[in-house]
Amino acid sequence: MNPITQNEINKAAWGACDTFRGVVDPSIYKDYVLTMLFLKYISDVWKDHKAGYEADYPDNPELVAAMMQQESFVLPEHASFDALQKRRHEAGNGERIDKALHAVEEANGDKLRDVFQDISFNSNKLGDEEQKNDILRHLLEDFAKPALDLRPSRVGNLDIIGGAYEYLISRFAATAGKKAGEFYTPAEVSELMARLVDPQIGDDICDPTCGSASLLMKCGRLIRESTGTKQYALYGQEAIGSTWALAKMNLFLHGETNHQIEWGDTIRNPKLRTSDDMLRHFDVVVANPPFSLDKWGTEAAEVDKFARFRRGIPPKTKGDYAFILHMIETLKPKTGRMAVVVPHGVLFRGSSEGKIRQKLIEENLLDAVIGLPEKLFFGTGIPAAILLFRKSKADDSVLFVDASREFEAGTNQNALTPAHLEKIAATVSARETVDKYAYRATRAEIEENDFNLNIPRYVDTFEEEVEIDLMAVREQRQALKAEMSDLETRMKTYLKELGYGA
Numbered sequence: 001m002n003p004i005t006q007n008e009i010n011k012a013a014w015g016a017c018d019t020f021r022g023v024v025d026p027s028i029y030k031d032y033v034l035t036m037l038f039l040k041y042i043s044d045v046w047k048d049h050k051a052g053y054e055a056d057y058p059d060n061p062e063l064v065a066a067m068m069q070q071e072s073f074v075l076p077e078h079a080s081f082d083a084l085q086k087r088r089h090e091a092g093n094g095e096r097i098d099k100a101l102h103a104v105e106e107a108n109g110d111k112l113r114d115v116f117q118d119i120s121f122n123s124n125k126l127g128d129e130e131q132k133n134d135i136l137r138h139l140l141e142d143f144a145k146p147a148l149d150l151r152p153s154r155v156g157n158l159d160i161i162g163g164a165y166e167y168l169i170s171r172f173a174a175t176a177g178k179k180a181g182e183f184y185t186p187a188e189v190s191e192l193m194a195r196l197v198d199p200q201i202g203d204d205i206c207d208p209t210c211g212s213a214s215l216l217m218k219c220g221r222l223i224r225e226s227t228g229t230k231q232y233a234l235y236g237q238e239a240i241g242s243t244w245a246l247a248k249m250n251l252f253l254h255g256e257t258n259h260q261i262e263w264g265d266t267i268r269n270p271k272l273r274t275s276d277d278m279l280r281h282f283d284v285v286v287a288n289p290p291f292s293l294d295k296w297g298t299e300a301a302e303v304d305k306f307a308r309f310r311r312g313i314p315p316k317t318k319g320d321y322a323f324i325l326h327m328i329e330t331l332k333p334k335t336g337r338m339a340v341v342v343p344h345g346v347l348f349r350g351s352s353e354g355k356i357r358q359k360l361i362e363e364n365l366l367d368a369v370i371g372l373p374e375k376l377f378f379g380t381g382i383p384a385a386i387l388l389f390r391k392s393k394a395d396d397s398v399l400f401v402d403a404s405r406e407f408e409a410g411t412n413q414n415a416l417t418p419a420h421l422e423k424i425a426a427t428v429s430a431r432e433t434v435d436k437y438a439y440r441a442t443r444a445e446i447e448e449n450d451f452n453l454n455i456p457r458y459v460d461t462f463e464e465e466v467e468i469d470l471m472a473v474r475e476q477r478q479a480l481k482a483e484m485s486d487l488e489t490r491m492k493t494y495l496k497e498l499g500y501g502a
Contacts, residue, residue, distance in 0.1 A: 004147075010149035010167040013037055019138040024126060030172040030240050032126075032139065034165065036081075038249045039101070041161050043151045048151040072257075073111070079103040085140045088473040091129075093136035094122030114263070115248050118241035126143040127217045136462040143179035162254035169212050169246070173378045174275050174413070185288040185341070186376055187216050188416040193286050193339040195425045196368075196388055201227045203283040203335075208326060209264040213247035215286050217254055220488045234259040235282065239264045248475030267322050268297045268493050270306065272330070276485040279306050285327045291380065292343055293319035311359040312352045320346045321356050328365060328389060336391035337367075341384050344371075347453035361398070361443070365389045368428050373407035373454045375414040385455070388428070395441040399431050400458040438462065 013033070020029035020134075039333055049071060053064045077083065079100035087096060121230040142148070150161055158485045166187075173184035185193075199205055199219040207216045214235045234256060236461040238244040251259050255495050262271035296319030301309045308329045314321035327338050346353070347369065360366055368388040374397040375381045383404055403424050407414045416424075427438050439458040449457050 001328045004149075004160070006160050006163050006167075008147055009150075009155070009164045010049075011061055011162060012142075013144060013164045013168055014171060016139060016142035016148070018339050019135055019142060023131075023135065026172055026175045027127055029464060030168070032121065033255050034168060034246060034249065035101070035116065035119055035141055036139060036217060037161075037168070038253065039104070040081045040148060041253060042075060042104070042148040045152060046071065046073070046075040046080065047082070048153050050309060052153075060080055064338040073104070073252075074107040076107050077102045079107075081140075081143065085144050086238075088140045091133060093133050093140070094120070096124070097121040111252075112248070115245045118245055158307040159254060162250070165250055165253045166214060169214070169250070179370075184378060186213055186378070186413075186415070187218075187422060188373070189288070190215040190378060191256075191342065192370060192416065193288075193341070193386060194222050195421065196339050196370075196386065196428055197284045197286060197337050199223050199232065199284050201229060201231045203232050204281075204332075205232060205284040205286070206272065206280075206282040207287050208237050208245055208270070208272075208285070208330070209287045209289045209323065210238050210261060211288070211410065213250050213256075213259075213261065216259075218250065219284060220256060227339065231432070232257065232258070234261075235272050235280070236261045237264060237271055238262075239265045265297070266326060267319065267434060270326065279330050281307075281332045281336070282330055283332055283335045283337070285325060285330055285336070286340070287338075288341040288377075289320070289328060290321035291320070291343065291382075291384075292317070293322075296322050303502060311355040313357065315352060318345070318349075318353070321353055324387070325356070328360070331389070331391050334392055338389045340387050340389075341377075342387055343382060343384055344454070346387070347385060347455070354451065355391065357453065360389070360453055361446055364396045364425060364443075365391070366398050366440040368401065370401040370424060370428070371404045371459075373404050373414050373416070375410075375412070376407070376416070396455075397431070397440050398443075398446060399438060399440050400453075400455050401427055401438045402455050402459040403437075404455075411501060412433070 016036070017026075017029065017033055020032070038409055046068070048070055050064065050121050051068050057063050075103060084093075084096055084100055087093075098121050101119075101121075105114070105116055121136060122132075123134075126135050155161065169184055170187065194431050197219070199222050201223055203223070205216060206220045207213070210216055213234070213236060216236055220230075220232055220234055224230060232249070238260070238261065239262060244261065247261050252259065262272050270279060275278050294317045296314075297393045298313060299441070300314045301322065306329060308325050309322075311325065312321075313326075324342070324346075326341055327340060331338060346357075366387065367390045368386075370386040370388070372384050372386065374383040377384060401424060404421065405447060406423070407419075408417050427434060430438055434441050437459065439460075441458050445458070446453070
C-alpha cells in the first residue's frame, strides 16, 4: 500500500465541502465539515486499535473490551462514523449525528465536555428535512471515500490529521472574509510571534483570545522541534462557543493533550485562575485579539477584582489596551514575555490610551515594536504591528522595526516568506539599529516624542530622490526637437517623390 500524503488528505477533506457549496455559507458549514473530520478520525483510530487487539487476543473478547476502555477517546458503538454511514439512506441523519456526538461527549467526560453543544446537524440552517437529509448523506459518503481512511495503520503520522484540520481552517479563513479573524491568525504571523517569544522547555504558554489555537500550537511545535519533548503546557480562553470547540478538537487532533482551554469572555470573566481565585501566571503569553473592540466591558473594568486596569481604563469603543493590560497582568514576574498583534492606533492614540502607554514604558515592560505589511490578516486590509513585552529586560531601550515594505504580494492577501520571518527575528534578537529598517530608541528619545510609538518617528525610511539636472534635460529636449525637425523634412521629400503633396 502506498503511504498517503498530507496533500491527498487535504484535497479529499476540502472536496467534502462541495456538498455544501452554493447551499450553505462557508462560515456555517466549516463547523460541520471540521466536526465530521474529528468524528471520522476518532472512529478510524478506534476501529484500527480494536482490530489490532482482536488479532493479538482472538480468544479473549473481555480483555479486548477492557483495553478499548483505556483508549484516548472512548467511542460508543452506535456513535461511530461507520454506524452513521450505514444508515445514511434512512430519514433522520441530522438527529442521528447529533445523538452520536452527544454520546461521544458523554463517554469522554471532562475531555470533550460541551465541545459539540454549539453545533447541530439537525439544524434548519441546512434547509428543510429532505434537503438536510440529502446534504448529510452526501457528507457521510464523502468522508467514507478511501482517500479519507484515517486509520493510524494507513496514515502513520498523527500530525497528518492535525495538518488536514489546520489546512481546512486556513482555507475557510480565506473564504470567510471578515469573520475569519475570529478564529484564525495567518500561519506565518503565528510562526513569527512564536519565534519572538522563544518558548522553552517547561514553559506555561497562554493565548487569552485563542481562536482555533493555531498560535498556541506554533509555540508548542517550536519546543518539540528544538528539544524533542512535550514538556510544556498550553492554556487558552475563547469567547465564541463554536470557535472554542474548534480549538479543543484542533489540539486533540495534533496530539496536544496537556492543555486547558476555557470558554468565556477573557476581559469580563477570566477563567484561567489559581486555586485561591487569582489570575494564573504564564511564562509566555501570545494573542491576536479583536482590533479596537467596541463594548469590550468598561463597566466591569472599573470594579475589576484583579486590578488589571490600575494603569487606566481604555476607551469604551476601543478594547485594544484592555487585552494588553490583561496579558501583562498574567505574566510571571521573572520569565514572563509576550507578543500581541495590534492596530497602529495603539501606538499613538492619546487620552487614556496615551497614559496607559506611558506607564507601560516607564515600568520598562515594552521591548520591541514591529510594523507589519498591510493585507496580512483575514477580514482587514489595515497594516498591524506586533508589540513585545518582557518582565525582565537588560536595559530600558525599545527596538522599533519597520517590516511593512517587505512581503510577497497576493491578489487579496499579502504574505511573509521564511526569509522575511528570518530577517525580522534576527533583527529583534540582535537589537541593533539597521539603516531604514530598525532603530533602537532610548527611554529619553521616547519621552521626547511624548511616548508616541509611531514607527516612522524612529525608523527613517525616506529614500532620497535622484537630483534632476535641468540643464541636461533642456539639452536633451533641444536635441530631440532637432531630430524631429530633420525627420519632418525627410518625410516631406519622400512624400513628394511618391507623388503626394505639392
